[in-house]
Amino acid sequence: MKIVKIIAWIALIAFVVVQFFQVDYNRSETVPQTDFMLVNNVPAMVEQSLQVSCYDCHSDNTDYPWYNKVQPVASFLEDHIKEGKEELNFNEWGNLSDRRKNSKLRSIINQIENGEMPLNSYTLIHRDAILSEAYKIAVIDYMKKLKDSLE
Amino acid sequence: MKKVKQTVRIMTLVATITLTMSCKDAETKNDQPKNHSEMNHQKEKNQEMSMNNGQMTSGETILNKYFDLKDALVNDNNSKAKDMGNALAESLKTFDATIYSSNEKNELNDIIQDATEHAEHIGKSDIKHQREHFKMLSKDLTDMVAITGSSIKIYEQYCPMYDGGTAWLSRSENIKNPYYGSSMLNCGKVQREIN
Ligand SMILES: [Cu+2]
Numbered sequence: 474m475k476i477v478k479i480i481a482w483i484a485l486i487a488f489v490v491v492q493f494f495q496v497d498y499n500r501s502e503t504v505p506q507t508d509f510m511l512v513n514n515v516p517a518m519v520e521q522s523l524q525v526s527c528y529d530c531h532s533d534n535t536d537y538p539w540y541n542k543v544q545p546v547a548s549f550l551e552d553h554i555k556e557g558k559e560e561l562n563f564n565e566w567g568n569l570s571d572r573r574k575n576s577k578l579r580s581i582i583n584q585i586e587n588g589e590m591p592l593n594s595y596t597l598i599h600r601d602a603i604l605s606e607a608y609k610i611a612v613i614d615y616m617k618k619l620k621d622s623l624e
Numbered sequence: 625m626k627k628v629k630q631t632v633r634i635m636t637l638v639a640t641i642t643l644t645m646s647c648k649d650a651e652t653k654n655d656q657p658k659n660h661s662e663m664n665h666q667k668e669k670n671q672e673m674s675m676n677n678g679q680m681t682s683g684e685t686i687l688n689k690y691f692d693l694k695d696a697l698v699n700d701n702n703s704k705a706k707d708m709g710n711a712l713a714e715s716l717k718t719f720d721a722t723i724y725s726s727n728e729k730n731e732l733n734d735i736i737q738d739a740t741e742h743a744e745h746i747g748k749s750d751i752k753h754q755r756e757h758f759k760m761l762s763k764d765l766t767d768m769v770a771i772t773g774s775s776i777k778i779y780e781q782y783c784p785m786y787d788g789g790t791a792w793l794s795r796s797e798n799i800k801n802p803y804y805g806s807s808m809l810n811c812g813k814v815q816r817e818i819n
Contacts, residue, residue, distance in 0.1 A: 576742070
């Protein structure tokens with residue numbers, strides 16, 4: 474039992490130490506004019522879904538409740554934000570050409586239809602980000618309409 | 625019993641922490657092959673520049689890589705399609721649009737940017753996702769050919785089954801469907817002849 478105690482202590486110390494690893498928070502005070510919600514006329518239900526389920530990783534402003542600041546969650550999130558924003562940044566929607574918008578809309582529809590976004594590893598902690606069937610359909614319908622209006 | 629439970633919990637935590645840390649390590653290591661491919665890329669660029677002296681070669685090179693990629697998908701070959709996707713992405717990046725009018729140049733650059741992203745994703749995903757991007761890539765290259773032209777005859781083919789109706793380009797008149805491969809090889813018809 475002594476060895477167990479030692480391991481427990483080491484683990485606890487490691488956990489405390491790892492809290493000192495700071496991450497760069499993804500925060501922005503302002504929402505630019507090119508934001509998806511400002512460029513388009515988005516219904517409230519769809520806007521809420523995207524804000525809650527996607528904006529943490531696909532915009533310049535992540536919501537940081539306490540559990541997002543605890544390590545190793547914070548580092549995990551930081552990596553996903555970096556990668557997610559490279560793929561799609563809703564804040565910069567207005568800068569995209571019609572062709573690029575079209576591709577992104579198709580990808581968004583595919584990802585939601587296949588249940589690949591939001592990432593499972595993320596909804597494990599952020600239970601409220603899971604898209605219910607009704608919200609899924611509302612988002613997909615809207616994205617399809619938007620895509621058709623561009624074609 | 626309580627103590628054991630606690631230990632297990634803490635050990636899980638340690639495992640998670642170690643994992644996250646090692647993941648970060650792995651990512652920094654990944655930079656190396658990236659540099660490497662950038663070097664290759666530079667080499668390829670030089671080669672291509674000395675090889676071609678005009679629009680056709682570039683547009684043609686891109687189309688040929690696209691057809692190789694299409695054949696890999698027809699054969700349900702995921703890893704070959706990855707290689708072809710990466711090769712296509714590299715050629716797209718070296719595409720020279722300078723000889724076109726400024727309107728055409730803008731559109732071509734837009735097309736190339738979009739197509740490059742699709743090709744890169746095809747270079748790193750499973751076959752289902754590869755086919756999703758191949759659909760968008762096909763649209764881009766169809767628009768590219770409308771500007772650059774092609775020295776060989778190209779067939780635009782269309783299958784109404786896949787994703788609400790989907791087109792692709794082919795060198796041959798025969799239908800071999802890249803979206804279904806062996807599971808429905810013959811779905812489709814020639815929709816248009818280009819050139
Ligand atoms: Cu992709």
